[in-house]
Amino acid sequence: MLAYIVRRSLYAIPILIGVNLLTFWLFFVVNSPDDMARMQLGQKRVTPEAIEKWKAERGYDKPLLFNSEAPGLASLTHTIFFEKSVRLFVFDFGSADDGRDIAHDIQQRMFPSLALAIPVFLVGLLLNISIALIIAFFRATYIDHMGVILSVMLMSISALFYIIGGQFLVSKLLHLVPISGYEGGWSAIKFLILPVLVGVVGGIGAGTRWYRTIFLEEINKDYVRTARAKGLAERVVLFKHVLKNAMIPILTGVVVTIPLLFMGSLITESFFGIPGLGSYTIDAIRAQDFAIVRSMVFLGSVLYILGLLLTDLSYTLVDPRVRLS
Template sequence: MFSFTVRSFFQKLVTLFFISIISFLVVYLAPGEPSQIDPLNPKFTVEDLQRFRQEFNLDKPLHEQYYLYYKNLFTGQLKSWKDNQPVLGKIYERFKNSLWLFIVGTLITWCLSFPVGIHAAINRGSVFDRTSTFFAYVLISIPSFFFAYILIIFVVKTFNISVIGMQTFGMSGADSIYQIMDRVWHLVIPSILGALGGIALLSRYVRAQMLEVIHQDYIRTARAKGLSEDQVYYKHGFRNALLPFVTMFGLILPGLIGGSVIIESIFAWPGMGRMGYEAILARDYPIILTINFMAAVLVLIGTFISDLLYMVVDPRIRL
C-alpha cells in the first residue's frame, strides 16, 4: 500500500509534466495573441506592439516562454496580462466563490441521485421508476440554462427575492439573519440548477448499476439466509453497486473549475469557470494556463483519491 502510494505519486508527477507542456502548446496553437488586440487602433503603434511583446515575453522562443511561465507560476510572480494583478491571488478569490457552489451542488447531486436510482432499480417498472426515468430524460435533453431562466422568473416573481450574483446589494444594514438568508437563496438556486443535469445522469447510472447487482447470485444467497428485503438491498446490494462510483467520485473534483461556466455566467456568480471563460476571450494567457494547470492537478488528485478509496471499499483490490 505504501509503495503503491509513493509509486502512484511519482507517476502522477510525470503525467503532470507532460500535461503542462501540452496545455502550454494548446494555448499557443490557438489563433491570435494578446498583442494583436485591436491593431487598427490608431493609438496602437508598432512600437507599442513591440513593447507589449517584449514585456509579455512573447518575442522569446517557445521553450523559454514555457520555462518563464512555469517559473513565475511556482514563485507566485505570475501576473494577469489584463490588469497586472497576481494570477494566484485572483484565482484564489474566485476559487472561494466557486467552492461553495461546487460543494452544495455536489451534495445535492449525490444525495438525491442515490436514493432515486436505488429506489427505481428495486421497484423496476413501477410508477416511481417510470416517472423518474421520464424526468431524467427531460433533464438530460433540455439544457440547464433554459431551466435557469424559468426558475429565476419563478423565484423572483413569486417570492420577490433576487437571485442574481452572490448577494443583494445594500443589505449591510439589515439583521444578520436576513443577510444569511439572502446568501443562502443566492447560493441554493444556482446550486440546484447546476445539480439537475448531474442528478439525471447519476441516478440513471445508479439505477443501472443497482439493477445489475440485485440479479447477482450473492443477492439470492442473502435472501436465502432470511434477511429482510431492506437488508438484502441496502447491505448486500448497495455496497457492491457503490464500487464503480468511487471512480466517478474522484472525477468530480475538476468540476470545481469547468463544471459551472454556464450557471456562473447566468447568475453573474464570480467563480472560476466564468473567469476562465473571460480569460479565453481576452487571450489572457497566464490565467488560462494557470486554470488549465490547476484542472490537471485536480484530475490527478481525484484519480489518486479514487485509487485509495477503491482499496477501502473493494477488498479484491490491494495495491
Template sequence: KRYIVKRLLEMIPTTFGVLVLTFVLFHVVGGSPAEVVLGKNASSEALAAFDARHGYDRPLLAGRWSRIRALGDVPRETLARRPESGLLRLPLTYSLPAGLYRVNAGRVLIGLRESATGAADEALVDGPAPLTFAVREGWTAVTLDIEGPSAPRVRLEKGNRGLLDSQFVHYLTSLAHGDFGLSIEHRLPVAQVLREGVGPSLALTIPILAGGTLVGVMLALLCAAWRGSVTDRAVLILSTVLMSVNYVVWVLAGQFLLAFKARLFPLWGFESAAYLVLPVLIGIVSGLGRDVRFYRAAILDEVFKPYVRTAQAKGVSGARIMVRHVLRNSLIPIVTYVSLSVPFLFTGSLMLESFFGIPGLGSVSLNAIHSSDMAVVRAVVILGALLYQLVNVATDVCYAWLDPRVRLR
C-alpha cells in the same frame, strides 16, 4: 504507500506533457496577446514594450535569437537605397534599445543616439552574413542601413541570454516557485485571482455534487427495490425528460419563473447564501436524470447476485439488503462516476456562474478567454489536469478501501 508514490511519480511526465501541449496551443491559436490587449492600431513600439514587459519577446520553446517587431520580414525589393552610402535603409518602426541584434546582411551602418544627451553617432560593421552587432547601454539605434542581402527577405532578430532563455523555460521556472504569472486583465498575480475565485466556486459546486449524489442514489435505490413497478417506470420517464431538456433552458426557466416572476430567489449576485439556492437547485435538477439512470443500472447489477438471494433466504429485510449489502457493493461504479465531477468543484460551473453573476473560477475562465488573458487560462487548464490525476489516485485508493479484494500494486 508504494503504490501512491508510484502514481504520484507517474504524474510528472503526464503533467509535463500537458504543460507543453497547452503552452504551444495557446500561443498558436491565441495569437499575439499584445495585439489583443492593446489593439491592432497600437504602435509597434507599444507592442514591443508590452512583449518585453511580459516576456513575449523571447523564443517560444528554445533558441538564441527571437523575432522583434521593429522590422519583421521585409522584401528586399521594397527597400530604398541611400545615395550617399549606396546602402539600403531598413524601415525601423521604433528605435532599437541596448542589446545584441542580428540581421541577414554582410554590412551594416548603424545610426546611434545617446539617450541622455541626444548626441548622434554612427558605427559601420562588416562581416559574413548573418551579421551580429550590439547597441551599447545608454544608446539606441535609430537607423540601420545594410548592404543588399542575398536572401529575398530581410530579417532582424534580437539576441537572448542563452539557448534556454525562452518563454516556456521561464514559465516552468516560475511554476517551480509557485508563480503562475501576472493576469493582464486584473493586473494581479494569477495565484491571487484563482484564490479569490475558488471560494465562490466551491460554495456552488459542493452542494450541487452532494445534493445530486444523495438524491440520485436514493431514487436509484427506490427504483431498484421496486423494479418494474409503476414507481420505477415513472422515475425512469421523469429521468429521460430531465435529460432531454437543455441546460440553458433550465437556467433561463429558473431565472424567469422562480426569480423574476415569483421572486422567490435573488436573480443576480453573490452577497449571501440565499443567492446560491436557485443555481444549486438548477444544478441538481439538470443532472438528476443522468445520475439516476446510471446509479439504477449500477445497483441493478448487484441485485441479481447470489449473495442477495442468500440474504433473502436468511430472512433479512429488503431495506437492509438494499442499503447494507447491495448499495455497499455498488459503490465502486458510483465512486468512479462521482470522481469525474470532483475536479469541476474547483474549476467551477461556467454556465451557472456566468448566468447568476457568481465570481467563481468558471466566470474567471470565461472572462480570461474573452480578453486573451493566457496566464489565467493556462493556470486553470493546468489546475484541472492536476486535479484529475490526483482524483484518479484517490479513487484507486477508495477502491481498495471499499472492496478488500482489490489490491494496489
C-alpha cells in the same frame, strides 16, 4: 501504499509537461504575442513600439519553443515556453498579463465556486442515489417505468433551459429568491438556493439513470438472493448490501470529480452572477491572457490527477480485496 502514491505522483510530471506543451501549442496556434499585446493595450491608437515594449517586458519577445540564437541549454531555457511553464511546477502562477496576481484571484474566486459546487454535488449525489434505489426497489413496476421515462426526459433538456426556466419560474414569477448575484458569508445562501436547485434538478435525470443501472446489476447477484433468503427486509438488502457493493462503480465516477468541484461551473456561474473560477478561464481565453489560461489548465490537470489518485485510494476503503502495489 506510500510507494504507490509516490510512483503515481512521479508519473504525473510527464503528464503535466505534456499538458503544458499542448496548452502552449494550442494557445499560440490561435494567438501570437502581437495579438496578446494588442488585446491588452486596446484597439485604439496602439503603436508598433508599444507592442514591442509590451512583449519585451513580459518576455513574449523570445522564440516560442527553441531559441536558435542562444548557446547550448539556453536554446531551450531562453524561450517563452520554458520561462512561462517552469514556475508552475512549484505552483507559482505569476501575474496575469494585465499585472494582477493570479494566485490572489484564484484564492478569491475559489470559495464562491465551492459554495455552489459542494451543495450541488452532495445534495445531487444523495438525491440521485436515493431515487435510483427507490426505482430499483420498485423495479419492473409502473414506478420504475415512469422513473426511467422521466429520467430520459430530464436528461434531454439542456442545462441552459433549466437555468433560464428556473430563473423565470422561481425568481421572476414567484419572486422567491434573487435572480442572480452573490454576497459573502451567510448572505450567500439566498443567492445559492436557486443555482443549487437548478444544478440538482438538472442532474437528476442522468444521475438516476446511471445509479439505477448500477443497482439493478448488483440486485441480480447471488449475495442479494442469499440476503433475501435470510429473510432480510428489502430496505436492508438495498441500503446495506446492494449500496455497499455498488460503491466501486459509484466511486469511479464520483471521487474523480471531487477535486474538480474547485474549478467551478462556467454556465451556472455566468447566469447567476457567481464570482467563481468557472468563468475565470473563459474570460482569460477571450482576453488572450496566456498567463491565466496556462495556470488554470495546469491546476485543472493537477486536480484531475489528484482525483484519479483519490479514486484508486478509495477503492481500498470500500473493497478489502483491492491492494495498491
